[in-house]
Amino acid sequence: MSTQVPTQVSAQASISLVKSADHSAGADDARHIDGHDGLVRNPGMALDLQQLDKIRVNKSAVERRCAGYGARRSIKKQQQAAWLLKAISLIDLTTLSGDDTQDRVKRLCSKAKKPVGTDLQRRLGIESLNLSTAAVCVYHEMLDAACSSLAGTGIHLAAVSTGFPAGLSPLPLRIAEIEYSVAAGADEIDIVISRRHVLEGNWQALYDEVKAFRKACGSAHLKTILATGELGHLANVAKASMVCMMAGADFIKTSTGKETENATLPVSLVMVRMIRDYYKLTGCYIGFKPAGGVSDSKTALLYMTMMQEELGRRWLEPDLFRFGASSLLGDIERQLDHYDSGYYSAAYRHALA
Numbered sequence: 293m294s295t296q297v298p299t300q301v302s303a304q305a306s307i308s309l310v311k312s313a314d315h316s317a318g319a320d321d322a323r324h325i326d327g328h329d330g331l332v333r334n335p336g337m338a339l340d341l342q343q344l345d346k347i348r349v350n351k352s353a354v355e356r357r358c359a360g361y362g363a364r365r366s367i368k369k370q371q372q373a374a375w376l377l378k379a380i381s382l383i384d385l386t387t388l389s390g391d392d393t394q395d396r397v398k399r400l401c402s403k404a405k406k407p408v409g410t411d412l413q414r415r416l417g418i419e420s421l422n423l424s425t426a427a428v429c430v431y432h433e434m435l436d437a438a439c440s441s442l443a444g445t446g447i448h449l450a451a452v453s454t455g456f457p458a459g460l461s462p463l464p465l466r467i468a469e470i471e472y473s474v475a476a477g478a479d480e481i482d483i484v485i486s487r488r489h490v491l492e493g494n495w496q497a498l499y500d501e502v503k504a505f506r507k508a509c510g511s512a513h514l515k516t517i518l519a520t521g522e523l524g525h526l527a528n529v530a531k532a533s534m535v536c537m538m539a540g541a542d543f544i545k546t547s548t549g550k551e552t553e554n555a556t557l558p559v560s561l562v563m564v565r566m567i568r569d570y571y572k573l574t575g576c577y578i579g580f581k582p583a584g585g586v587s588d589s590k591t592a593l594l595y596m597t598m599m600q601e602e603l604g605r606r607w608l609e610p611d612l613f614r615f616g617a618s619s620l621l622g623d624i625e626r627q628l629d630h631y632d633s634g635y636y637s638a639a640y641r642h643a644l645a
Contacts, residue, residue: 336540401441459484502539521553554584583616
């Protein structure tokens with residue numbers, strides 16, 4: 293069975309990226325404002341502990357559901373090329389390495405602006421798409437270089453904050469980090485929560501923390517990183533997701549990419565189901581970002597299939613779905629090259645920076 297494609301490919305490999313969402317496949321009453329990609333932001337709500345008490349997770353059922361995504365769906369040839377082009381528009385490019393330099397960040401921004409090489413674009417017939425990644429994500433120190441490089445492109449600039457990746461700095465310093473990054477030009481802030489609040493079941497403390505972070509963000513969008521591999525079990529993942537959304541998070545994100553265990557399909561399905569529940573509860577659209585562990589095209593297609601099946605077509609746009617996996621871009625380029633030529637190119641031909 294082939295799945296509905298978010299992009300369309302002709303027999304001559306002339307590929308057109310569909311930019312408008314098909315609301316009939318998911319939520320069908322999207323509200324818009326003039327702002328970050330148009331969606332009304334999540335205002336949050338009062339912490340509802342009774343709602344948390346209702347949350348149950350059947351691990352076996354979650355794993356069975358995840359095992360079926362690839363088996364039920366077959367995305368091949370032209371359709372696969374189309375989906376992979378769509379995936380490029382959902383990537384947050386990042387290095388987040390201790391040896392980052394301004395020149396390296398500038399090269400990363402150049403890659404974000406032109407993620408597919410000129411020759412491959414010509415062969416695929418996609419020059420008119422003006423394809424780019426969704427965002428570039430950097431440390432505070434690199435914001436100036438990234439901001440100047442991305443000026444006028446429409447590509448979002450994200451900064452990791454709040455003592456990334458451990459999140460163990462004093463709260464006033466974590467809030468100051470957010471304020472510094474927003475002042476320096478970041479329009480998205482990726483924060484890490486205090487895992488101890490989840491492990492201790494201190495939901496009020498987690499709620500208050502994220503609410504303070506949301507306030508410090510101002511107009512910048514808040515992406516809350518749960519570090520799911522460190523939360524113990526899936527019920528904690530579900531409850532932490534819900535609390536962060538109640539506190540005003542615009543996105544919930546699996547991992548920093550620095551943990552031993554990063555994004556997995558079961559963890560992601562649990563988080564996506566919480567997004568669906570929160571939408572039913574409030575009517576608010578919350579984004580999802582798997583980070584770490586999504587390094588190849590096959591895995592990316594599974595995640596995109598999950599998003600369409602669980603939340604609908606609207607959640608396959610960059611204002612509601614991102615991949616936090618820079619290495620994914622290189623593999624997608626190789627797959628697109630193979631689609632056109634029938635041969636796999638060497639990985640070094642698709643370096644990021």
